[in-house]
Amino acid sequence: MKVAIIGQGYVGLTISVFAAEHHTVVGFDMNQGVVGVLNSGKSHIEGVASSDLARWIAAGKYQATTDAAEIAGSDVVVIAVPTPLTADRKPDLSFVEAACKTIGENLKTPALIINESTSFPGTVRNLIKPEIEKHSVGAIAHLYAVSPERVDPGRVDWDQKNTPRLYAGLTPEASKAVRDFYSTFCNDLVEVSSPEVAEAAKLFENTFRQVNIALVNEFAQIAHALGISVYETLDAAATKPYGFMKFMPSAGVGGHCIPVDPSYLADAAARVGVPATFIERANEVNLEMAAYVVGRVAADNGGSLSGKSVQVIGVAYKPNVADTRETPAELVIEELKKAGANVSWHDPVVKSWRGGQSSSLGGSEIAIVVTMHDVVSSESVLASAPYVFDTTGKIKTKHTL
Numbered sequence: 001m002k003v004a005i006i007g008q009g010y011v012g013l014t015i016s017v018f019a020a021e022h023h024t025v026v027g028f029d030m031n032q033g034v035v036g037v038l039n040s041g042k043s044h045i046e047g048v049a050s051s052d053l054a055r056w057i058a059a060g061k062y063q064a065t066t067d068a069a070e071i072a073g074s075d076v077v078v079i080a081v082p083t084p085l086t087a088d089r090k091p092d093l094s095f096v097e098a099a100c101k102t103i104g105e106n107l108k109t110p111a112l113i114i115n116e117s118t119s120f121p122g123t124v125r126n127l128i129k130p131e132i133e134k135h136s137v138g139a140i141a142h143l144y145a146v147s148p149e150r151v152d153p154g155r156v157d158w159d160q161k162n163t164p165r166l167y168a169g170l171t172p173e174a175s176k177a178v179r180d181f182y183s184t185f186c187n188d189l190v191e192v193s194s195p196e197v198a199e200a201a202k203l204f205e206n207t208f209r210q211v212n213i214a215l216v217n218e219f220a221q222i223a224h225a226l227g228i229s230v231y232e233t234l235d236a237a238a239t240k241p242y243g244f245m246k247f248m249p250s251a252g253v254g255g256h257c258i259p260v261d262p263s264y265l266a267d268a269a270a271r272v273g274v275p276a277t278f279i280e281r282a283n284e285v286n287l288e289m290a291a292y293v294v295g296r297v298a299a300d301n302g303g304s305l306s307g308k309s310v311q312v313i314g315v316a317y318k319p320n321v322a323d324t325r326e327t328p329a330e331l332v333i334e335e336l337k338k339a340g341a342n343v344s345w346h347d348p349v350v351k352s353w354r355g356g357q358s359s360s361l362g363g364s365e366i367a368i369v370v371t372m373h374d375v376v377s378s379e380s381v382l383a384s385a386p387y388v389f390d391t392t393g394k395i396k397t398k399h400t401l
Helices: 010-019 032-039 050-058 094-106 123-135 172-182 195-226 230-237 261-271 277-300 328-338 378-382
Strands: 002-006 024-028 062-065 076-079 112-115 143-146 165-169 189-191 309-313 342-346 366-369 387-390
Touching: 002 010, 002 094, 010 024, 010 050, 032 062, 050 062, 076 094, 094 123, 112 123, 112 172, 123 143, 123 195, 143 172, 143 195, 165 172, 165 195, 172 189, 195 230, 195 261, 195 277, 261 277, 277 328, 277 366, 277 387, 309 328, 328 342, 378 387
Parallel strands: 002 024, 002 076, 024 062, 076 112, 112 143, 165 189, 309 342, 309 366, 366 387
Antiparallel strands: 143 165
16 A cells, blocks of 8 residues: 655654654655654654665655655555643644645545644544545545554564553444554554543643652652652552553653643643643642752852853753753753853754754763663763752762752
């Protein structure tokens, strides 16, 4: 089959490489730079090997393009575009709407259209289908379905093949077509009764994590005020063999999913008149962690950071990946600058970010560890500054959450 995948980021490129083993894949992306890199056989994301990409290009099974006309004649079209938040942390579906316009204007024959982009329940039924039909020339009997992405950047134990995949079509015919497609490269397919169930499940998966991370972040503050170690307390609680799941405190949450998906669920709740109390409070707690961390550091350093040199170590949102989406390091740096600190950052995995470059480790009065990559040793971090505050629980210093 000919498969068009709209968006060649962390989700779209991953699907492209797995699907190319069994189908001919066109990867559409608006970014000419990304397309050029991909067509040279180089992957721009963790989790996709350049060797795999080059192999499928050489075999004529994959090509990237910025030409929307290339999706014409596709049997399957997968929407894998970002669904971020606006500046006021509301759902932004502009990328999905743009993808629908592209599909409607260029896909002239019936196809199976699958949304993998995370969004609120009802997106496929009430937004994607009408938007594509609005831009189509004439009535085309497409099949519509959803199969929410479950990509975890940098992870090697769970991938597109062995991660259970939820799916549902707007019609039984669409559900069968989705199963037939994904079964060519996915081992475990789980059909649910409607697209809305699949969409809501994806949101709740990450809302569950957001709420529990917020709970442990709040508990870290309580433990500090009580004069006990949050880490020792969590280890003690984790000895219970049932009814407890261990989460670790941090400077906040990052990545595309956990900081974003709960806001989509809260927005959906507001639309139907249900207060999303826990979700909203969890968002607040995690967003406030940066200010809490900087406040702790200031208190340990004479009550003020004005004029002091501070190095933030690790600006990726998680260890061993170069992904900086929604990274808590950004809020930490903002709070440090508000406090008058002279801020630099060190991250050998990210190297360049927000128009700046990673500085050499050391040379500051204060270091704040937000993310610890395996290539950075605890010893080098402890030697990097007279005062080191660790938000990860990985460094043996008395200055921790």
